[in-house]
Amino acid sequence: MFNPQALMITGGAGFIGSHLVRRLRRDYGYCGTLVVVDLETYAADRSRLTEVESSIRYVREDICDTEAMRAIIADEHIDAIINLAAESHVDRSIEAPTPFVTTNIAGTCSLLEAARGCWVGRTDVRFYQISTDEVFGALQAGDPLFTESSPYAPRSPYAASKAAADHLVRSYYHTYGLPVLISSCSNNYGPDQHAEKLIPKAITGFLAGRTVPLYGDGLHVRDWIYVSDHTDAIYQILRTGTPGSSYVAGTGVLTGNRMLLEMIITLLAPRLHCEEAALRSLIAAVPDRPGHDRGYGIDASRLHHDLGWSARISLSEGLALTIDHMIGVHTH
Numbered sequence: 001m002f003n004p005q006a007l008m009i010t011g012g013a014g015f016i017g018s019h020l021v022r023r024l025r026r027d028y029g030y031c032g033t034l035v036v037v038d039l040e041t042y043a044a045d046r047s048r049l050t051e052v053e054s055s056i057r058y059v060r061e062d063i064c065d066t067e068a069m070r071a072i073i074a075d076e077h078i079d080a081i082i083n084l085a086a087e088s089h090v091d092r093s094i095e096a097p098t099p100f101v102t103t104n105i106a107g108t109c110s111l112l113e114a115a116r117g118c119w120v121g122r123t124d125v126r127f128y129q130i131s132t133d134e135v136f137g138a139l140q141a142g143d144p145l146f147t148e149s150s151p152y153a154p155r156s157p158y159a160a161s162k163a164a165a166d167h168l169v170r171s172y173y174h175t176y177g178l179p180v181l182i183s184s185c186s187n188n189y190g191p192d193q194h195a196e197k198l199i200p201k202a203i204t205g206f207l208a209g210r211t212v213p214l215y216g217d218g219l220h221v222r223d224w225i226y227v228s229d230h231t232d233a234i235y236q237i238l239r240t241g242t243p244g245s246s247y248v249a250g251t252g253v254l255t256g257n258r259m260l261l262e263m264i265i266t267l268l269a270p271r272l273h274c275e276e277a278a279l280r281s282l283i284a285a286v287p288d289r290p291g292h293d294r295g296y297g298i299d300a301s302r303l304h305h306d307l308g309w310s311a312r313i314s315l316s317e318g319l320a321l322t323i324d325h326m327i328g329v330h331t332h
């Protein structure tokens with residue numbers, strides 16, 4: 001078991017990163033040094049870390065600044081890095097790919113270089129790259145779910161930039177012996193997610209009586225994982241994953257986007273004391289986005305068998321938790 005003494009989390013003011021930081025302190029009993037690095041792009045919200053502010057060191061910095069990363073790793077005696085810093089929104093990557101190349105590829109390379117320079121010859125360290133199932137491309141009806149051995153076939157600039165980063169991370173393992181880990185997870189959701197993402201966008205729209213857009217025929221399927229299930233997987237992989245290995249994480253349950261909106265409506269209508277039909281009338285079909293992958297889905301058997309992890313929160317439970325949190329925020 002690997003027990004980090006000083007952990008650096010990049011992108012820690014983002015959605016998943018902030019959940020991970022809070023859970024490390026609150027639920028996982030992690031007592032070592034915790035340094036959070038975040039550039040604070042539009043996607044960051046530092047208030048997500050308020051609860052743990054006094055027990056972390058927070059650094060507003062760009063992962064592309066190799067010297068700054070090197071200084072943090074050396075000064076804080078960092079022995080594990082979890083890289084969650086990224087441009088993460090597919091639609092934005094279609095409009096403007098360059099920032100995705102800069103942060104997701106060059107930024108990851110910069111962090112790898114900083115780690116390589118500081119960790120020469122060390123095996124008691126970990127560089128952990130958080131990737132996405134979108135690197136595997138699109139599932140078509142009847143295809144098996146993605147596993148660790150699925151070929152890379154990214155189809156959006158976002159997915160391509162994450163795939164490139166994974167290749168770089170793997171190359172540092174083979175070329176320099178850097179002890180790396182990679183995990184590719186399916187679509188996350190939960191409290192505090194940025195309103196541009198599908199589930200918070202839909203819930204906010206229904207709460208405000210606004211149009212809720214649905215791409216194309218609404219039959220695109222996704223494997224939705226509640227964010228705390230993902231952070232559990234990350235912590236487990238960090239401590240017990242085999243260096244040089246990749247893992248895939250997900251629930252294996254595929255849900256179409258129209259069905260997802262129906263589930264949200266079923267949970268929201270009684271909470272808002274309104275008819276389901278009134279909420280349903282807010283759904284508006286919009287033209288499909290270019291290169292929109294029909295499906296993603298994960299077979300997480302390896303993570304289950306090798307490391308004992310499985311997702312625990314069902315989609316309806318997770319949606320209820322998310323909706324109740326958002327109603328709380330909406331009404332205060």
Ligand SMILES: NC(=O)c1ccc[n+]([C@@H]2O[C@H](COP(=O)([O-])OP(=O)(O)OC[C@H]3O[C@@H](n4cnc5c(N)ncnc54)[C@H](O)[C@@H]3O)[C@@H](O)[C@H]2O)c1
Pocket residue numbers: 010011012013014015016017037038039040041042043044045061062063064083084085086087088089103107130131132133162184185186187188189194
């Ligand atoms: N959200 C998902 O469904 C999902 C699924 C699988 C994998 N992932 C991956 O998990 C990671 C986190 O995703 P998220 O949804 O929390 O994203 P997010 O967009 O909410 O957060 C990303 C964070 O990274 C920071 N950041 C961006 N560029 C930076 C830079 N150059 N230097 C330092 N910080 C920078 C942002 O300020 C932000 O706080 C990403 O790598 C993403 O690819 C996300």
